[in-house]
Amino acid sequence: MLRLLSLETATDQGAFALWSGEVTAAEIRVQSFKQFCCPAGQPHAETLLPALRIALNELDWSLASIDAIVFDAGPGMFTGLRVSAALAQGLAIALNKPVIPVCSLEVLAEAAHQAMGATTVLSLLDARMNQIYAAGWTKEGLDWQAAFEPCLVGPDNLDYLPAMSKPLAAAGTGIKEYPAAADWLAQQGIVDSAVRYPSADALARLGAVRFQAGVFTDPAEAIPVYVRDRVALTTAERAAGEIL
Structure with a gap:
């Protein structure tokens, strides 16, 4: 039975999961799953590893018994992504x-x-700074195919996103943080799934599908995907009126 550790720290709602199950051609079968949330208001770097040690003891798992480590590579919160990747x-x-x-x-x-x-x-x-990380996805079997790749867009410019086939659902914190995004979804007839945060459970399930397919990454190349590399302006740039 496959055992996975999934690390979900792309947002301020940090969590990880210890997941076991198997993947067939038609379905993902979960044998056991337990999610552990990082304490609110504390840096993921300080809480993740101590919480993992406690969780392993609770389930009587050893690190050596885990078959693979799945992590959320982003885009998302810069510091959180670096913590899980490291x-x-x-x-x-x-x-x-x-x-x-x-x-x-x-x-x-x-x-x-x-x-x-x-x-x-x-x-x-x-994505903060009055921007949203956006991507479109279509499910094919157990996999997801990108209808369009992750990009940055302003909440008032969602009309510029590539068209997608319907019925279409939306998910993410961008809906909650930007009223313009929520209004646009309603105008387009796109259903709000009410899902706001990526979950360690969903991350583990996707990791299991990739594990079964033999899709791995060399640890040395396990780096975050930021989409936006610049997160701040210099003092001179701000004084000149530049914006990100």
Whole structure:
């Protein structure tokens, strides 16, 4: 039976899961799943590893018994992405285990599928700075195919996103944070799945599908996907009126 550790720290709602199950051609069978949330208001870097040690003891798992480490590679919160990528790298190298990175926006799509059976999903994750990370997904079997790749868009410019087939559901914190995004979804007749955050459960399920398919990443190449590399302006740039 496959055992996975999934690290979900792309947002301020940090969590990880210890997941076991198997993947067939038609379905994902979960034997056991337990999610652990990082304490609110504390940096993921300080809470993730101590919580993982406690969780392993509770389930009587050893790190060596885990078959692979799955982590949310982003886009998302810069510091959170670096924490999970670094932990995944360190554990994979120390234990000689494979690493499986997954896009946060695909994790949102899988979470929406779990919540309401959605098979076509528009993921809208708050990128701060009055921007949204957006991507479109269509489910094919157990996999998701990108209708369009992750990009940055303003909440008032969602009309510029590539068209997607309907029925279409939406997920992500961008809906909650930007009223213009919620209004646009209503105008387009896109259903709000009410899913706001990528989950460690959905992340583990996607990791299991990739593990079964033999899709791994060398730990040295397990790095975050930021989409936006610049997160701040210099003092001179702000004084000149530049914006990101």
